[in-house]
Amino acid sequence: MRGYxxxxxxxxxxxxxxxxxxxxxxxxxxxxxxxxxxxxxxxxARELYRLASIKGxxxxxxxxYRSLNLFKTLGLVDERxxxxxxxxxxxxxPSDHQHMVCNCCGKIIEIESPLIRKxxxxxxxxxxxxxxxxxxxxxxYCEQCSDKETHKVVWxxxxxxx
Amino acid sequence: MRGYxxxxxxxxxxxxxxxxxxxxxxxxxxxxxxxxxxxxxxxxARELYRLASIKGxxxxxxxxYRSLNLFKTLGLVDERxxxxxxxxxxxxxPSDHQHMVCNCCGKIIEIESPLIRKxxxxxxxxxxxxxxxxxxxxxxYCEQCSDKETHKVVWxxxxxxx
DNA sequence: TTAGATGCAAATCATTTGCAATGAA
DNA sequence: TTCATTGCAAATGATTTGCATCTAA
Numbered sequence: 485m486r487g488y489x490x491x492x493x494x495x496x497x498x499x500x501x502x503x504x505x506x507x508x509x510x511x512x513x514x515x516x517x518x519x520x521x522x523x524x525x526x527x528x529a530r531e532l533y534r535l536a537s538i539k540g541x542x543x544x545x546x547x548x549y550r551s552l553n554l555f556k557t558l559g560l561v562d563e564r565x566x567x568x569x570x571x572x573x574x575x576x577x578p579s580d581h582q583h584m585v586c587n588c589c590g591k592i593i594e595i596e597s598p599l600i601r602k603x604x605x606x607x608x609x610x611x612x613x614x615x616x617x618x619x620x621x622x623x624x625y626c627e628q629c630s631d632k633e634t635h636k637v638v639w640x641x642x643x644x645x646x
Numbered sequence: 647m648r649g650y651x652x653x654x655x656x657x658x659x660x661x662x663x664x665x666x667x668x669x670x671x672x673x674x675x676x677x678x679x680x681x682x683x684x685x686x687x688x689x690x691a692r693e694l695y696r697l698a699s700i701k702g703x704x705x706x707x708x709x710x711y712r713s714l715n716l717f718k719t720l721g722l723v724d725e726r727x728x729x730x731x732x733x734x735x736x737x738x739x740p741s742d743h744q745h746m747v748c749n750c751c752g753k754i755i756e757i758e759s760p761l762i763r764k765x766x767x768x769x770x771x772x773x774x775x776x777x778x779x780x781x782x783x784x785x786x787y788c789e790q791c792s793d794k795e796t797h798k799v800v801w802x803x804x805x806x807x808x
Numbered sequence: 809t810t811a812g813a814t815g816c817a818a819a820t821c822a823t824t825t826g827c828a829a830t831g832a833a
Numbered sequence: 834t835t836c837a838t839t840g841c842a843a844a845t846g847a848t849t850t851g852c853a854t855c856t857a858a
Contacts, residue, residue, distance in 0.1 A: 508832050508837060529822080544840045549823060551838095565727065571822090584775055595769050603761045604784065611755060612789035613746055621781040622766065627774035670857045672813065691847080706815050711848060713813095733847090 505558050512543050516551050520561060526572045526583075526592050566592070566621060582620035588629035595622070667720050674705050678713050682723060688734045688745075688754050728754065728783060744782035750791035757784070 503509060519535050520527055527535075529548050536543045552573055555561040561573045566585050572592075580600055584593040600620055608615050665671060681697050682689055689697075691710050698705045714735055717723040723735045728747050734754075742762055746755040762782060770777050 502833075510832075510838065512839075542840095545822090546824075546841080547839055553824095584769065584773065584777075586775075587778065593773060593775065595773070597765060597768065599761055599765045599768065603759060603765065603782075606759065606761065607746065607757050607784065611746065611757070612792070613748075613755065613784070613786055614788075614792045615746075615784050615786040616749065617785035619781070619783040619785070620765075621783075622769065622775070622777050623779035623781070624775055624777040626776075630774070630776045664858075670812065672857070674814075704815095707847090708816080708849075709814055715849095 507554060507558070511541075512547050513551050513554075515539070515541055515543070516548065517555070517560065520555075520573055521575055523574075526564075526566075526574055528572050532573075564619065564621075580618065582618075582622075584622040584624065586626040586629055587623055588625050591626050593626065595620075669716060669720070673703075674709050675713050675716075677701070677703055677705070678710065679717070679722065682717075682735055683737055685736075688726075688728075688736055690734050694735075726781065726783075742780070744780075744784075746784040746786065748788040748791055749785055750787050753788050755788065757782075 504513065515536060516532060519532055523531070523535075529545065529552065532548055532552075533543065533545060536548075552561070552563070555573070556563055559576055562576050564572050564574070564583065566572055566583055579596065581594045581596045582600060584595055585591070586593075600618070604615055604618055607613065666675065677698060678694060681694055685693070685697075691707065691714065694710055694714075695705065695707060698710075714723065714725070717735070718725055721738055724738050726734050726736070726745065728734055728745055741758065743756045743758045744762060746757055747753070748755075762780070766777055766780055769775065
């Protein structure tokens with residue numbers, strides 16, 4: 485029995501869809517999914533908050549984390565922890581791909597190789613282990629940064645460590 | 647093994663060695679390294695604190711973390727983050743080995759395969775990326791737990807999540 | 809003697825949670 | 834209507850840091 489909010493409230497509540505696998509599709513969830521898609525992979529909670537804010541849609545951190553957890557549960561997004569950094573989220577894709585992060589510029593490079601699948605299968609058979617998640621993560625210096633020879637300096641920067 | 651110490655102070659300060667690559671070898675550091683060695687891999691800060699306490703040697707968390715960081719810098723230990731869990735430490739070893747963790751019982755299985763090195767080399771060459779750290783981590787269910795069919799229940803337990 | 813280490817408590821940082829208010833279906 | 838979601842603020846839990854006090858070399 486209340487009308488639309490004119491101020492900081494979410495504008496894009498168009499109710500463009502019904503439920504989401506049994507869970508209500510809210511404006512916040514729609515926007516978050518949207519942002520994750522647009523981000524083209526590798527976006528974190530903080531960045532989602534920032535982008536939403538820029539769009540004039542303030543979503544509380546609690547909601548962001550709760551939504552991300554829901555998306556994970558529903559299999560809509562994948563969560564990756566790259567190094568000691570916070571978690572990154574990306575729309576779930578069928579292909580196996582892993583990541584490589586540059587310590588210097590922070591660039592994230594995706595890698596894909598049949599060797600990964602092969603390795604997982606091998607391990608799975610040898611140990612009778614039922615693998616549900618594969619995390620192959622490489623850290624180092626990308627081509628450009630390897631030339632700069634500024635590693636040590638930047639590598640120590642708190643900015644890159646957390 | 648307990649109760650042989652009356653005061654809370656560190657007893658084993660025998661100054662059994664000089665410096666440690668330029669850094670003073672203190673009783674705390676000696677004990678921590680000792681514990682990490684005895685742990686036979688995969689021990690975390692909390693467990694180190696607990697084990698030290700049991701021995702009657704109270705080492706402050708701050709010192710534990712500071713020591714672990716030093717050990718890492720000196721290349722004495724390796725730090726691994728297994729899943730969302732806290733970091734685990736192990737004495738540095740020459741061989742490449744990675745880990746597989748059971749979601750159900752928490753067991754940590756080490757895996758080793760020439761495929762890993764092969765994969766890293768391949769990626770390195772293809773992308774001109776200078777790899778400094780390899781983290782290959784598998785999550786799933788070990789042989790025993792796969793049979794139990796109690797996955798869902800235990801899997802959700804907060805105990806396993808953090 | 810003295811640079812560097814320790815302990816303590818307070819500070820960070822990411823994430824979670826309790827609860828009352830709000831909103832989707 | 835009704836139950837799930839949201840926002841807020843407080844709680845958590847791991848790790849870090851400032852500072853005064855110790856201690857290895």
